[in-house]
Amino acid sequence: MKPIQSALSLILSGNREIFFTVGTSLSFSFFSTMLAGFIGLGIATIVTLYRFPLRRFFISLITSLMAVPTVVVGLVMYGFLSRSGPLGNLGWLYTPYAVIIGQSIFALPIVISYLWTGFSKIDLRFFETIHTLGCSFSTKCFLTWRESQTVLTNALLSSFGRVLSEVGISMMLGGNIRWYTRTMTTAIALETNRGEYEQALALGILLLLLSIGINTLTFRISAQGGRT
Amino acid sequence: MNPEPLFRIRNLKVEFNGRGEIFHIPQLEILPKDRIAIMGPNGSGKTTFLKTLSGLLEVPSGTIFYKGAPLRVHRRKLTQEVTYVHQHPYLFRGSVYRNLLVGLHSATLTPKEKKHHIQIILERIGLSGYEERDTRELSGGEAYRVALARALLKEPQVLLLDEPTAQADQEAKRIITEALKQVTHKGNTTLIFATHDESLCRNLEVRILRIEEFSLCRY
Numbered sequence: 001m002k003p004i005q006s007a008l009s010l011i012l013s014g015n016r017e018i019f020f021t022v023g024t025s026l027s028f029s030f031f032s033t034m035l036a037g038f039i040g041l042g043i044a045t046i047v048t049l050y051r052f053p054l055r056r057f058f059i060s061l062i063t064s065l066m067a068v069p070t071v072v073v074g075l076v077m078y079g080f081l082s083r084s085g086p087l088g089n090l091g092w093l094y095t096p097y098a099v100i101i102g103q104s105i106f107a108l109p110i111v112i113s114y115l116w117t118g119f120s121k122i123d124l125r126f127f128e129t130i131h132t133l134g135c136s137f138s139t140k141c142f143l144t145w146r147e148s149q150t151v152l153t154n155a156l157l158s159s160f161g162r163v164l165s166e167v168g169i170s171m172m173l174g175g176n177i178r179w180y181t182r183t184m185t186t187a188i189a190l191e192t193n194r195g196e197y198e199q200a201l202a203l204g205i206l207l208l209l210l211s212i213g214i215n216t217l218t219f220r221i222s223a224q225g226g227r228t
Numbered sequence: 229m230n231p232e233p234l235f236r237i238r239n240l241k242v243e244f245n246g247r248g249e250i251f252h253i254p255q256l257e258i259l260p261k262d263r264i265a266i267m268g269p270n271g272s273g274k275t276t277f278l279k280t281l282s283g284l285l286e287v288p289s290g291t292i293f294y295k296g297a298p299l300r301v302h303r304r305k306l307t308q309e310v311t312y313v314h315q316h317p318y319l320f321r322g323s324v325y326r327n328l329l330v331g332l333h334s335a336t337l338t339p340k341e342k343k344h345h346i347q348i349i350l351e352r353i354g355l356s357g358y359e360e361r362d363t364r365e366l367s368g369g370e371a372y373r374v375a376l377a378r379a380l381l382k383e384p385q386v387l388l389l390d391e392p393t394a395q396a397d398q399e400a401k402r403i404i405t406e407a408l409k410q411v412t413h414k415g416n417t418t419l420i421f422a423t424h425d426e427s428l429c430r431n432l433e434v435r436i437l438r439i440e441e442f443s444l445c446r447y
C-alpha cells in the first residue's frame with residue numbers, strides 16, 4: 001500500500017516533473033494524431049470514393065500495417081534520421097519532431113483503417129446520390145466527412161489513445177531526454193529501472209486515467225452516433 | 229428529320245436480383261424531350277434499368293449509347309447531365325436548405341441568388357417554409373419531394389425517377405405531377421420513370437414501356 005500512497009501524494013502535490021512529462025506526452029500525441037488524421041483522412045476518403053487497380057490489396061496492406069510493433073517503426077525511422085541516414089542532415093533525432101513523425105507513421109494505418117471501416121458503413125444510396133448529382137471532388141469529400149462525423153472523432157480518439165501509450169518510438173527517436181522528450185511511457189520504464197517505483201507508479205496511474213478517459217469518450221461518442 | 233437519339237439500347241441484358249434473372253431489352257431508342265414511363269410488376273428490373281441508364285451500374289451485356297457514344301465513354305458527361313432519384317431517396321444530414329444547396333453546387337450563383345432559387349423550387353414542390361427543417365423529421369413523401377427538388381436544381385438533361393408517387397398522398401401527387409409537367413413540357417428535360425401509377429402516366433402524356441416476363445415487350 002505504501003508505494004500507492006506515495007504515488008498518489010506525488011500526484012496530489014502537483015509534482016512539476018511528473019506533470020511536465022504528462023504534458024509532453026499529451027502534446028506529442030496530439031500533434032502526431034493530427035498529422036496522421038490529416039493525411040489519413042485524405043487517403044481513406046479517396047479509397048472510399050474511387051475504384052482503382054490494387055485497391056483491395058492497398059486496404060489489406062494498410063490493415064496489416066496496424067500490427068507493426070512500435071519498436072520496428074522506431075528502428076526504421078532511426079535509420080532515416082540518424083546522422084548517417086538519408087534525413088540525418090535535418091538533425092531531428094532525439095527531438096520532439098522525430099517523436100511526432102514516428103508516432104504519426106505508427107498512427108496512420110490505425111486512422112485509415114478506422115475511417116475506411118466507418119466510411120464503408122455509410123448507406124450505398126449516399127454514394128449513388130453524390131455520384132448522380134454530379135458533385136465535384138471537394139463536395140464529395142465534404143459530404144462524406146459530414147455524414148460520418150462520429151467515425152472521424154472515433155478514429156482520432158482511438159489513434160490518440162494508442163499513440164499515448166506507445167513506448168518504442170518515443171524511446172528510440174526521442175531518447176528519453178529529461179524536460180525535453182521524456183514521455184509518460186519512457187519515464188515509467190526509466191524510473192522502474194532506477195528503482196524509483198513511486199514515481200513510475202504515479203505516471204502509470206495518470207496514464208491509466210487518461211486511457212480510461214479517452215476510451216469512455218470514444219464509447220460515448222459511438223453510442224451517441226448510433227442513436228442519431 | 230428525326231433528332232439524334234439520346235439513348236440507343238441494343239440487346240441489353242442485365243442480371244438484377246442476384247437470383248440469376250435477366251432483364252432483356254432487345255432494342256430501344258430514347259429521344260431528347262421524351263417522356264417515358266416504365267411499368268411492370270415488382271421485382272421485374274425497373275430500378276436496375278434506371279440505374280444502368282444513369283451509369284450507377286455497369287452495362288454487363290449488350291450496349292447503351294448515350295449521345296452516340298458508349299455509356300462508359302461518357303461517364304463524366306453522364307454524371308453532369310443525368311440525375312437519378314431513388315424510390316427511398318437519401319437526404320444528407322442537416323437541413324432541407326443544405327440538401328438543396330448540393331443540387332446547386334455547379335452553379336456560379338451568389339448566396340442570395342441560391343436562396344432565391346431554393347425558395348422558388350420549394351414553392352413549386354409545395355414545401356415552402358421547409359428550409360430549416362431537419363431532414364430526419366420529414367415523412368417519406370416529403371423526403372421524396374425534397375430529393376426531387378434537389379435533382380431539379382441541377383437542371384439535368386435527363387431525369388430518372390424511381391416510383392415518384394409511391395409515397396405521395398393525393399395532394400403530393402398533384403404537386404409532383406405539376407412539377408414534372410413544368411420541366412418536361414416547358415423545359416427540355418427528358419423524363420424516364422418507373423411507376424405503377426396509371427394516372428401519373430395519363431397526366432404527363434407519356435410513352436409507356438411495359439416489362440413482362442423480364443423483357444421489354446410492349447411500347
